Amino acid sequence: MGRVETIAGAMAAAVGHLGVQRDQTRFRLGLVDGWGIPAGASVLEVGCGQGDMTAVLADAVGPGGRVVAVDIAEPSYGSPVTLGESAAFLAAGPLGSRIDIRFGVDVLDEATSFPDDEFDYVVLSHCSWYFASLDQLLRTLTRVRPWARRLCFSEWDLRPRGVEQLPHLLAVLVQGHVEAVGARGEGNVRTPFSHEALLRILAEAGWRVASELDVDTTGLQDADWEVDAARRMAGSDERFAELSPLAREFLISQLDVLGSLAKSKGNEPLPSYALTADRA
Secondary structure: OOHHHHHHOOOHHHOOOHHHHHHHHHHHHHHHHHHOOOOOOEEEEEOOOOOHHHHHHHHHHOOOOEEEEEEOOOOOOOOOOOHHHHHHHHHOOOOHHHEEEEEOOOOOOOOOOOOOOOEEEEEEEOOHHHOOOHHHHHHHHHHHHHHEEEEEEEEEOOOOOOHHHHHHHHHHHHHHHHHHOOOOOOOOOOOOOOHHHHHHHHHHHOEEEEEEEEEOOOOOOHHHHHHHHHHOOOOOHHHHOOOOHHHHHHHHHHHHHHHHHOOOOOOOOOOEEEEEEEEO
16 A cells, blocks of 8 residues: 555545545655755644544654644544544554644743744644634744744745636635624635745745745645635625625626636636745
8 A cells, every 4th residue: 555545545535535535645745855854853743633644744754753733623523534633543543653743732822832842843734724803824933933943834925826727716815805794604624825925924924935935736626615615605695794885896807707707616716825924
């Protein structure tokens, strides 16, 4: 059994959906290999969610390393597999002894703390658009800075490289707009920010970019997931009732455009960027 199949098989979401999990795992392997996280390393992962990246990190650090993965959500969150169920499945597998997953953990809470230089790496992978604001991301990157020697970061890139990626772009911008005008959306995306905005935040938080890389997103299902999340807003009259007429009509027009551009399935995902940064 290959590396991708072994890691994917450790995930609860792979049961009945192994092909999707293989695609997600292959993508994250590209990230971790590009970051150069070696065997024996200690890693703090912020925003671990279902553990897709957690499993890949555990594979990379080997039996001599460790991964502490935290998420602000409670273990009951998620569907059809909850975070807690996914973590328990992962812990029972061959990678479980290297992983410590903790839910309901806010790194901005003073009760959450680690010694300086406790970790070799801190990882935030495709979770930063879920933050409530750029200020929350800035404070998080500042907070974790003493705990790890190097930051590994990845996120979707708002700069499409072809018209086929426009539905994904529009879907995340619609979700971000819904949040910005004060109507909580159905999906996880709350603050879709640009690559340039991230670079400004890193500098303000005291991180200096060391390397950047692109990772192939071909075959990922995320564009379809975000298009579906945006489409579910189309009938949300109650949610939009308190918005100004201008904001409401603008959002409806964006959803109209998304409906005309997006496929029912097989939308092409946006590019992804990844980087490493050291403490300035």
